[in-house]
Amino acid sequence: xxxxxxxxxxxxxxxxxxxxxxxxxxxxxxxxxxxxxxxxxxxxxxxxxxxxxxxxxxxxxxxxxxxxxxxxxxxxxxxxxxxxxxxxxxxxxxxxxxxxxxxxxxxxxxxxxxxxxxxxxxxxxxxxxxxxxxxxxxxxxxxxxxxxxxxxxxxxxxxxxxxxxxxxxxxxxxxxxxxxxxxxxxxxxxxxxxxxxxxxxxxxxxxxxxxxxxxxxxxxxxxxxxxxx
Amino acid sequence: xxxxxxxxxxxxxxxxxxxxxxxxxxxxxxxxxxxxxxxxxxxxxxxxxxxxxxxxxxxxxxxxxxxxxxxxxxxxxxxxxxxxxxxxxxxxxxxxxxxxxxxxxxxxxxxxxxxxxxxxxxxxxxxxxxxxxxxxxxxxxxxxxxxxxxxxxxxxxxxxxxxxxxxxxxxxxxxxxxxxxxxxxxxxxxxxxxxxxxxxxxxxxxxxxxxxxxxxxxxxxxxxxxxxxxxxxxxxxxxxxxxx
Amino acid sequence: xxxxxxxxxxxxxxxxxxxxxxxxxxxxxxxxxxxxxxxxxxxxxxxxxxxxxxx
Numbered sequence: 001x002x003x004x005x006x007x008x009x010x011x012x013x014x015x016x017x018x019x020x021x022x023x024x025x026x027x028x029x030x031x032x033x034x035x036x037x038x039x040x041x042x043x044x045x046x047x048x049x050x051x052x053x054x055x056x057x058x059x060x061x062x063x064x065x066x067x068x069x070x071x072x073x074x075x076x077x078x079x080x081x082x083x084x085x086x087x088x089x090x091x092x093x094x095x096x097x098x099x100x101x102x103x104x105x106x107x108x109x110x111x112x113x114x115x116x117x118x119x120x121x122x123x124x125x126x127x128x129x130x131x132x133x134x135x136x137x138x139x140x141x142x143x144x145x146x147x148x149x150x151x152x153x154x155x156x157x158x159x160x161x162x163x164x165x166x167x168x169x170x171x172x173x174x175x176x177x178x179x180x181x182x183x184x185x186x187x188x189x190x191x192x193x194x195x196x197x198x199x200x201x202x203x204x205x206x207x208x209x210x211x212x213x214x215x216x217x218x219x220x221x222x223x224x225x226x227x228x229x
Numbered sequence: 230x231x232x233x234x235x236x237x238x239x240x241x242x243x244x245x246x247x248x249x250x251x252x253x254x255x256x257x258x259x260x261x262x263x264x265x266x267x268x269x270x271x272x273x274x275x276x277x278x279x280x281x282x283x284x285x286x287x288x289x290x291x292x293x294x295x296x297x298x299x300x301x302x303x304x305x306x307x308x309x310x311x312x313x314x315x316x317x318x319x320x321x322x323x324x325x326x327x328x329x330x331x332x333x334x335x336x337x338x339x340x341x342x343x344x345x346x347x348x349x350x351x352x353x354x355x356x357x358x359x360x361x362x363x364x365x366x367x368x369x370x371x372x373x374x375x376x377x378x379x380x381x382x383x384x385x386x387x388x389x390x391x392x393x394x395x396x397x398x399x400x401x402x403x404x405x406x407x408x409x410x411x412x413x414x415x416x417x418x419x420x421x422x423x424x425x426x427x428x429x430x431x432x433x434x435x436x437x438x439x440x441x442x443x444x445x446x447x448x449x450x451x452x453x454x455x456x457x458x459x460x461x462x463x464x465x466x467x468x469x470x471x472x473x
Numbered sequence: 474x475x476x477x478x479x480x481x482x483x484x485x486x487x488x489x490x491x492x493x494x495x496x497x498x499x500x501x502x503x504x505x506x507x508x509x510x511x512x513x514x515x516x517x518x519x520x521x522x523x524x525x526x527x528x
Contacts, residue, residue: 033230081253148300155395159388163378172374173392176367177399204409208402222312226387243481245503310506319518330502336497340490347486354518422490458514 009097021106028076033113035122037070041124046199052129055149059128060189064137064145064182064202067117069216071146072171073111075153078105079161079224098221106154106217113115114146128195141202145185151216152177158220161227182206239318241458242467248451248458255448262441267410272433277431286344288434292442294337294358297365300330302444305397308390321384322459323393324376325453329446331369337362356410361404368396382461 023030044062047057053223082088082105091101121142122135130138155175160166177227188201271289275285304326311319341359342352353359375392379385427435462468480487 028439068280102463141374155391159375159392160378162381162384162388165380169374169378170370172367173371175372176403177395179364180399180402183406183410187410193367199242204406211402219391226391229384236493281483282485285480285483286490291492293497308509328504332497332501336494339493343486343490343493347483348508404516449501449505451511456505456508456512457510459516463516463519469520472513472517472520 004150006096008096008100012100013093015091015101015104016108019105020111023108023112029068029074030112030116033070033074034116036073037066037117037120039167040066040069042127045127056129056193059125059130059131059193060186061090062128063121063142063189064186065127067121067142067146068149068175068178070117071113071149072174073152075157075170076167078109078154078157079080079227080157083161083228088224090223092228097125097215102154102158102220102224103213103217106150106220108151109154110147110150114150115151116144118142118146124168133195134189137198138189140200141188141192143204144205145208148181148205148212149178151209151212151220152181154220155216155223158223158227164227181205184208192205236378239279239316241462241465244318245458248455252451253449255444255451259444262437262444263320266434266437266441269430274434275428280348283344283347284431286340286361288346288438290337290340290394291435292438293333293340294362295439296442296446297330297362299335299443300313300326300333301365301368301393301400303450304330305393308393309455312387312390316462318458320390321454321457322450323390324386325450325457327369327372327461329449329453331366331373333349334362334369336368338366355411357404357407360411361407363409364403365400366401377438396434410444464472 004135041062048058049055078082080089092098093102118139121138125135125138126132152174156170156177159173160170163169184201184204188198188205191198191201259285262295266288271285275340287421304323307326309317309324310316311323337361341356341362345354345356345359351372366430372389372392376385376389459468478484478488
């Protein structure tokens with residue numbers, strides 16, 4: 001026990017830094033969700049039709065389902081290693097609010113998966129025949145939407161912490177809860193592609209993200225406490 | 230104020246006995262109501278002026294859909310009571326709910342499809358109610374899957390309680406988003422019985438069915454609850470007296 | 474009587490819907506009862522083992 005107590009802000013910052021640094025040491029884990037996103041998206045022209053006009057019509061759904069599944073893929077590793085080597089237990093006994101530390105871990109997850117997936121989406125959108133003019137809208141909607149996905153995912157990953165081989169279960173728990181994000185996100189992308197104003201669904205996506213930021217870390221912290229026993 | 234009665238109310242042997250006494254009452258009342266409702270719904274109620282006799286599927290579809298949604302509410306509330314106030318009985322109630330809820334979600338989907346075929350000309354339309362019901366089924370399956378994933382009952386209880394509460398907060402959001410999505414894509418929605426005034430001889434069987442199904446669920450819940458209590462209190466001495 | 478069962482031509486949709494509903498009602502009664510009986514059996518077995526314990 002050090003004489004001086006670390007402030008919560010410092011602790012959050014340290015957890016965030018640690019997760020980001022760990023990720024740079026293992027670039028494969030960073031790249032895999034991106035590669036998965038690309039493969040899934042590029043299967044559609046092969047499985048459906050190479051005609052760009054038809055692909056453009058399904059592009060919002062394809063991009064969002066792809067991003068959803070790719071961010072799901074990276075979730076399993078969110079807590080598993082930290083649970084295995086005792087880091088999470090240290091979090092719990094550190095005297096810092098676990099909710100804040102869960103928020104930090106979720107933020108790191110978004111920076112490492114949500115943000116890269118968002119940045120990659122325009123490239124894939126071009127392959128689906130989407131015009132460059134739609135890119136700002138696609139970037140914005142995915143950037144906001146993936147925040148909610150990371151938050152929901154953190155709850156799911158926390159809940160399945162105590163379950164052996166919880167990968168499929170994690171997807172089954174999280175995907176139904178992600179339906180609103182998918183609906184508003186895909187609609188925003190559709191409007192962006194059509195060249196119309198997408199403020200409506202963007203506000204709704206933002207509202208979901210705000211709701212998630214306030215509630216999800218609490219649920220994730222509760223879940224992790226149960227999972228660690 | 231004497232709180233002894235309150236603690237007795239929450240004690241497992243007391244609940245076990247009360248549940249045993251109440252079950253037949255609920256069961257017989259439910260059976261009576263459902264039989265009367267069946268007769269009045271299938272025979273006495275006049276055919277609908279648009280849907281003919283087809284509308285009578287309402288009398289099994291609406292109660293099933295109601296049970297599916299209500300049971301999730303009961304489950305989440307009981308789980309919250311178990312998690313927040315550490316009342317074990319809450320977890321036992323929540324665990325007893327999920328299976329029944331999933332069954333009636335499936336029934337509401339099947340009856341909705343069977344109603345949809347003559348009305349829409351196809352078994353499945355992405356109608357907001359059917360879609361929301363389908364997502365509810367996945368929420369139930371996730372809950373049951375999570376419970377099954379734990380060997381330890383206490384951890385299964387608390388983890389699934391967190392999930393039930395998260396799902397409960399999400400259900401209105403899901404319903405709103407699906408309605409919103411549907412209003413944009415303009416699918417037909419015949420299943421709304423949103424007529425200003427349903428004649429009393431059509432409405433009465435529906436209300437009886439709703440009440441009958443609710444009482445039926447109460448009876449089934451109490452039997453399942455007794456099983457859960459026995460499982461959880463396995464080492465308690467009162468079980469000897471009860472089983473004598 | 475046969476007119477009743479024909480349900481104005483909706484018989485092939487209506488009766489399966491009722492059948493499915495009452496099947497679920499029946500199955501849930503059976504499942505709940507079986508769960509209770511199993512739990513009682515388990516508890517009785519446990520008591521029997523406990524009583525034989527000190528031998």
